[in-house]
Amino acid sequence: MNRNISFTINGKSVTLLVDVRQSLLEVLREHGYTSVKEGCGVGECGACTILIGNTPVDSCLYLAVWADGRTIRTVEGETRNGDLSEVQQAYLDAGAVQCGYCTPGLIMTSTAFVEKNKDNTSISRHDIKRAHAGNLCRCTGYETIIRAVEQCLTPEKPNQDTHCKCKAESGE
Amino acid sequence: MAVGKSVQRKDGVAKVTGKARYTDDFSMPGMRVAKYLRSPIAHGRVVRIDTTRAEKLPGVDGVFTFHDVPKNTFATAGHPFSLDPEHGDVADRLLLTDCARFQGDEVAVVVTRDDMTAHKALSLIEVEYENLKPLIRMQDVLAHDAPELHKRSRNLIKEHAYTVGGDYKKAIEESDHLIEGVFETQIVQHCHLENHSSYAYMDDMDRIVIVSSTQIPHIARRIVSEALNFPLSRIRVIKPHIGGGFGNKQDVILEPMVAFLTLKLGGIPIRLKLNREECMVGTRVRHPLHIQVKAGISQEGNLNVIDYDAVSNTGAYASHGHSIVSAAAAKTHYMYPRAIYRCRARTIYGNFPSAGAMRGYGSPQIIFAVESLMEDAARKLGIDSVDFRLKNAVKPGDINQIGKRPIVTAGLIECIEKGRDLIDWDKKRATLQTPQTGPVRKGLGIACFSYLSGTYPSCVEPASARLILNQDGSVNLLVGATEIGQGSDTVFAQMTAETLGTSYEKVHVVSNQDTDVTPFDSGAYASRQTYVTGQAVMRAASELKDKILAYAGVITGMNPGELDIDEGNIVIAKSRQTAVMSLKDLSMDAYYNKNRGGQITSEVSCKALTNAPSYGCTVVDLEIDIPMCKVKINEIYNIHDAGVIINPLTSEGQIHGGMAMGIGAALFEVLMVDPDSGRIYNNNMLDYKVPTIMDIPGLGSGFVQTHEPTHPYGSKSLGEPPVLTPAPAIRNAILDATGIAINELPMNPKTLFTHFKNAGLL
Numbered sequence: 056m057n058r059n060i061s062f063t064i065n066g067k068s069v070t071l072l073v074d075v076r077q078s079l080l081e082v083l084r085e086h087g088y089t090s091v092k093e094g095c096g097v098g099e100c101g102a103c104t105i106l107i108g109n110t111p112v113d114s115c116l117y118l119a120v121w122a123d124g125r126t127i128r129t130v131e132g133e134t135r136n137g138d139l140s141e142v143q144q145a146y147l148d149a150g151a152v153q154c155g156y157c158t159p160g161l162i163m164t165s166t167a168f169v170e171k172n173k174d175n176t177s178i179s180r181h182d183i184k185r186a187h188a189g190n191l192c193r194c195t196g197y198e199t200i201i202r203a204v205e206q207c208l209t210p211e212k213p214n215q216d217t218h219c220k221c222k223a224e225s226g227e
Numbered sequence: 228m229a230v231g232k233s234v235q236r237k238d239g240v241a242k243v244t245g246k247a248r249y250t251d252d253f254s255m256p257g258m259r260v261a262k263y264l265r266s267p268i269a270h271g272r273v274v275r276i277d278t279t280r281a282e283k284l285p286g287v288d289g290v291f292t293f294h295d296v297p298k299n300t301f302a303t304a305g306h307p308f309s310l311d312p313e314h315g316d317v318a319d320r321l322l323l324t325d326c327a328r329f330q331g332d333e334v335a336v337v338v339t340r341d342d343m344t345a346h347k348a349l350s351l352i353e354v355e356y357e358n359l360k361p362l363i364r365m366q367d368v369l370a371h372d373a374p375e376l377h378k379r380s381r382n383l384i385k386e387h388a389y390t391v392g393g394d395y396k397k398a399i400e401e402s403d404h405l406i407e408g409v410f411e412t413q414i415v416q417h418c419h420l421e422n423h424s425s426y427a428y429m430d431d432m433d434r435i436v437i438v439s440s441t442q443i444p445h446i447a448r449r450i451v452s453e454a455l456n457f458p459l460s461r462i463r464v465i466k467p468h469i470g471g472g473f474g475n476k477q478d479v480i481l482e483p484m485v486a487f488l489t490l491k492l493g494g495i496p497i498r499l500k501l502n503r504e505e506c507m508v509g510t511r512v513r514h515p516l517h518i519q520v521k522a523g524i525s526q527e528g529n530l531n532v533i534d535y536d537a538v539s540n541t542g543a544y545a546s547h548g549h550s551i552v553s554a555a556a557a558k559t560h561y562m563y564p565r566a567i568y569r570c571r572a573r574t575i576y577g578n579f580p581s582a583g584a585m586r587g588y589g590s591p592q593i594i595f596a597v598e599s600l601m602e603d604a605a606r607k608l609g610i611d612s613v614d615f616r617l618k619n620a621v622k623p624g625d626i627n628q629i630g631k632r633p634i635v636t637a638g639l640i641e642c643i644e645k646g647r648d649l650i651d652w653d654k655k656r657a658t659l660q661t662p663q664t665g666p667v668r669k670g671l672g673i674a675c676f677s678y679l680s681g682t683y684p685s686c687v688e689p690a691s692a693r694l695i696l697n698q699d700g701s702v703n704l705l706v707g708a709t710e711i712g713q714g715s716d717t718v719f720a721q722m723t724a725e726t727l728g729t730s731y732e733k734v735h736v737v738s739n740q741d742t743d744v745t746p747f748d749s750g751a752y753a754s755r756q757t758y759v760t761g762q763a764v765m766r767a768a769s770e771l772k773d774k775i776l777a778y779a780g781v782i783t784g785m786n787p788g789e790l791d792i793d794e795g796n797i798v799i800a801k802s803r804q805t806a807v808m809s810l811k812d813l814s815m816d817a818y819y820n821k822n823r824g825g826q827i828t829s830e831v832s833c834k835a836l837t838n839a840p841s842y843g844c845t846v847v848d849l850e851i852d853i854p855m856c857k858v859k860i861n862e863i864y865n866i867h868d869a870g871v872i873i874n875p876l877t878s879e880g881q882i883h884g885g886m887a888m889g890i891g892a893a894l895f896e897v898l899m900v901d902p903d904s905g906r907i908y909n910n911n912m913l914d915y916k917v918p919t920i921m922d923i924p925g926l927g928s929g930f931v932q933t934h935e936p937t938h939p940y941g942s943k944s945l946g947e948p949p950v951l952t953p954a955p956a957i958r959n960a961i962l963d964a965t966g967i968a969i970n971e972l973p974m975n976p977k978t979l980f981t982h983f984k985n986a987g988l989l
Contacts, residue, residue: 089252090245092470094420095503099912102420130245143243147235150876153884154712155242156420156470162243180925187920191912193418193471194712195880196887197920 060123064088065132073119079105080114082122083129090130090159094191101190104160105129109171111164113189130159133166141207142166149203153194161190161200169207178208229724229731230940233876236717237736238468238710247468250424250440251500258426259288261488261499262345264335264352265509266327269363269578269905270376271356273325273334281337281351286344289492290352292335296322296487301454304547304583305443305477307687307749314685317384317545319377322454322487327356328376328543329580330907331508338488338497361578361905365517365538368575376543376576384541384574385549391560391628392567398532402523406604410520410596411971414898415513415891417585418917421470422506427485429494434461435486440469442476442711443750444740454483455490462486466740472711473888474584475511477752478546507910511583512898514539514551514574518596528610530619533597534569539582539589541574546583548574554685555589557629559597561677561840564625564634578905580898584752586888586947590678591954598674598955599970602962611656612673612959613647620675621842630684636933636943638868639675639842645929646673646846646866655848662966666853669861672960675844676951680944681755683838688755690763691746691832694723694771698818700795700811701733702771707748708760710738713946714877715756719764721873722940726768728792729810746832754944757873759835765939770829775810778817778827783807837937841944843867845886845952849960853988856976858894858961864927865949871941872930878945882928885949891918893954897973916975 061070064083073082080103083091091114094102098116105114106128133140139147142165152158168186172178183204184197192200241247278290302316309315323333337348362368368382376382399405425439435457441447444464452459469476481499488497501509516539523532535556541548552572560568605615621637647653655671663669681688693705704723710716720734727734737745748760772792779797780787790807791800797807817824848862865882872878895916899908909915916922928949934941954972961979962968967986971978983989 084251088245089248092249092421093251094422094470095912097503097911099503100420130243134244139240139243146243147239150233150236150880152236152239152242153714153880154420154471155238155247155468156249156712158242159245184920189919191418191420191917191919193420193473193888193917194884196883196885196926197923198883198926199880200920 058120060120062122062125062127064127065129075120077119078115079117079119079122082119083114088129088131092156092159094156101164102157102160104163104190106163106167109167111167128163130162133162140166142169145203145206149199149206151195151199151203157190157192161187161192164190165204169204172208229721230873231871233874234717234721234731236714236877237720238716238738249421249468249470250426250438253438253467255428255496258496258498259338259340260342260345261336261338261485261497262349263333263509264349265505266330266332266334268327268356268358269330269361270359271327272359273354274357275355276335277353278335281348284344284348284351286340287348288338290335290337290348291323291491293321293323293325297454297456299456301450301483302545303450303479305446305479305750305752307446307689308449317549319545322484329508329578330905331505331580332543333509336484336488338492361903363577363579363900363902363905365540365575368540368577376578380576382576384545384576386573387553388571390567390569395532395567395569398567399523402531403526404524404604404607405521406524406600406607407521408596408600408603408970410518410599412516412592412595413972414515414579414900415585415896416507416898416915417473417475418912419471419473419475422501422503423476423480423510424500425481425485426496426498427489428496429489434463435489436463436465437482437486438465438467439482440476441466441482442472442709442752444709444742445707445747446749447479447482448742450479451483451486455487457490464742466709469711472751473586474588474752477584477750478511480510503912504910507898507915508580508907511546511585512542512580513585514541514548514582514589514592516552516592518593520596520600522600522604524604524608528608528615528618530563530566532567532569533563535596536571537593539572539574540577542577542579542581544581546581548582551589555593558590558677558679559593560629561627561634562621562639562675563619564621564627568628579900586885587950588753588947590676590951591889591892594674594676594951595955595958595972598952599958599968602959603968613643613652616643616673616675621677634840636839636870636935637842638931638933641931642843642866642868643675645931646844646864649864649927649929650846650848650862652846663964667850668853668964669850670960670962670964672847672956672958672963673844674952674955674959676842676948678754678841678944678948678951680758680839680841681835682753683835688759688835689832690748690760690835692760692763692767693746693830694767694828696771696775696814696817696827698814700809700814701735702727702729703735703737705737705745706760706764707740707745708756709740709751711751713751713881714874715751717877718757718873719760722761722764723768726765727772729795733795746830754946754948757942758839758938758944761942762835762939763831763833766833767829767831770831771827774827774829775813778824779807779813781823782813782816839870839935839937839943841867841869841948843948843952845956847956847960849957851961851964853965853983856979856983858957858974860924862927863924863953864929865952866929866931867945867948868931868933869945870933870935870938870943872932873940873942879928881945882949883926885947886926886953887918887923889950889953890923892972893957893974895922895973895975
């Protein structure tokens with residue numbers, strides 16, 4: 056059975072005819088939002104994380120029909136007028152990108168977290184970790200992802216190491 | 228200067244904006260879906276298979292079984308071809324089988340219009356199996372009456388035995404202490420975030436085009452040709468961005484099948500992509516090893532001899548099985564090269580998913596055993612763990628006993644010292660009581676490694692690079708080496724910029740390998756690309772520079788020897804200030820002057836005839852909650868001698884990722900196979916404990932930069948080594964805290980509970 060749904064994605068209104076059995080992940084990828092990656096299809100890995108409203112959601116577990124009337128953000132929409140978002144830039148600066156497959160989902164999780172906590176001065180490393188616990192990454196060991204988020208929350212001190220002695224010694 | 232700087236990775240923007248395209252992000256009109264029918268049992272013969280109902284289902288293009296596939300067995304390991312047949316890979320695989328050898332073995336495949344039809348079609352295939360006894364435990368596999376997994380194999384793939392460095396018997400007799408241990412390592416899975424995926428179609432020249440998530444496009448091309456008896460020149464393999472591999476994509480897994488299917492079905496585009504549950508069992512895993520180790524040590528703490536006997540279980544099909552354990556043993560000898568080594572290694576089959584290449588290629592298992600035993604030795608002699616290793620560690624000028632060549636750069640001692648200082652070893656050691664009491668106890672641990680930079684002289688090490696001067700004065704770099712997330716494109720661009728004298732931004736790397744376009748290279752494995760391909764890149768950049776300066780001489784009438792390139796300008800070499808012309812102006816002349824010039828390019832294809840050992844260690848400070856059987860890592864550092872670091876930021880990333888994978892294998896990860904039935908319990912990422920961000924502690928790293936003379940920029944391997952030592956360092960710290968030696972992996976609460984209970988701690 057098919058049904059028409061309407062939603063806003065990355066600031067644009069769209070209406071699509073979808074099979075009611077389809078996940079939002081499948082529908083988004085079919086319509087060219089290929090930043091949304093499938094790593095497991097059952098909500099284990101977070102590679103398909105998008106924002107619905109301001110909430111990170113595994114789009115593989117979210118039926119497309121539930122998106123009717125919602126506002127969706129994917130990483131494709133985070134670059135404005137050619138400028139990377141603060142979180143995208145922080146991921147590059149911190150070296151938080153390797154194979155890149157988990158990156159779009161992680162960036163959306165970080166974006167929601169950073170926007171929510173922009174003015175919160177008491178965010179700890181543990182808070183950052185809790186917020187990202189639904190996104191698996193096999194390349195980075197998560198260290199640089201935490202640094203990227205820290206950079207967004209303390210932009211005036213981008214290189215400050217706030218957590219422990221564990222920052223690498225520079226090879227330079 | 229571009230080398231040594233943390234420049235932004237070449238693929239960085241593409242990846243943070245979601246523009247980077249992976250295999251699944253491409254599609255073609257009319258593309259069909261292929262899906263395997265997998266065996267529900269671990270060992271059994273197919274006695275009847277009926278596909279009639281599946282074939283009749285609307286939307287089904289084809290159903291294929293063992294009866295339809297070519298009957299020539301092929302080898303899947305992603306090695307370069309060996310001219311020596313004795314050294315070749317084991318050809319024991321068919322595209323589809325009539326004998327299931329693991330739970331999930333591929334007995335049929337359907338091609339349909341969509342996923343749902345594929346699932347329906349699979350459910351309509353009727354299969355009857357004759358059950359055979361699953362062989363999982365080593366003793367079952369090697370029992371005299373065990374059925375053979377592969378005919379005439381006796382379930383043994385290969386056996387190696389050698390002694391190097393001197394008189395073994397004498398060394399044992401002269402040792403004051405003999406320390407022994409038996410170690411068991413588990414099955415680990417790579418868990419790259421992008422599952423295996425390939426599609427294929429036939430182009431307008433009747434050639435098979437395969438797009439695949441592979442680390443080894445050029446090798447995949449040859450293996451598909453072998454598997455299908457199809458001319459190699461009519462096969463083209465394209466590798467887009469790939470979402471991690473860690474060795475699991477250094478094997479041909481889907482490529483021969485998609486090629487076969489499109490060939491069978493008139494060239495239509497067909498996609499075969501594994502879901503996570505299939506990927507966990509239907510690709511490759513890390514070999515579980517059973518290792519008996521013995522060490523002979525003098526009263527002063529000198530390591531005289533190491534003797535190990537390792538049995539590696541490669542699972543259902545050989546894949547890399549025959550080479551893993553011997554390669555690992557050989558690489559370990561560089562660590563304590565003044566000792567005599569005796570090594571016996573056997574590789575056997577078993578009814579579980581095939582083990583293949585995985586980051587570290589057997590070394591994590593061997594080093595777990597060796598470095599655990601070194602700890603036991605230090606403790607028996609009452610020598611501090613750090614001091615014991617400092618006493619025995621490699622020094623420059625030591626001779627590697629296998630190749631009988633001197634070891635030139637060896638920063639292991641400095642790595643150990645740096646690790647000791649970073650973690651404040653001496654101070655913490657002085658404050659730790661022994662033995663400790665109470666429910667929460669603290670421990671310090673260290674473990675060292677040696678590794679190599681490529682596979683020479685075991686295997687050939689080919690690499691190629693092509694450079695083209697563009698009309699705007701920038702250059703395009705084409706390599707057959709593959710970017711799989713480790714950052715190889717970035718370091719190759721840095722090397723090019725460094726040697727050519729242009730800026731990093733002006734070097735464009737053609738990142739997607741295409742066997743029709745990018746020159747030959749065997750691909751991403753063995754931590755080889757920076758070291759091996761780097762040599763081709765440097766030579767190509769030098770050649771391009773010479774050609775550019777020669778052409779500048781033609782244009783200006785100046786002596787090319789007096790010219791140089793600096794920041795994209797031709798300059799007078801002596802002054803470096805005076806720009807003679809820009810590279811753009813020179814290039815436009817070369818392209819468009821009616822009477823001279825031509826496109827300026829260079830191409831180098833060469834082989835590495837050297838190999839350089841890299842070194843390092845892990846130091847860890849942890850505490851263990853005995854009633855909870857839980858380990859908490861307070862601090863952990865990996866220190867590496869990887870030669871000159873080309874890009875500190877991406878190098879640090881390699882270390883972090885390897886450490887996390889090492890910690891995962893140490894504390895959490897195991898693919899659970901029922902030893903009686905061969906049933907796999909946890910083929911998904913919830914039940915298989917791949918570490919989340921909550922599980923990984925803060926990760927620290929450091930470098931000891933030696934300058935390796937066999938590499939043009941002084942560099943050595945870094946991709947795999949970080950995974951090697953976290954597990955033994957953690958094991959040694961647990962021993963430090965509790966007095967209990969855990970000689971098996973993973974050291975998860977279940978394992979710790981058993982050991983603590985047996986020791987009376989619980």
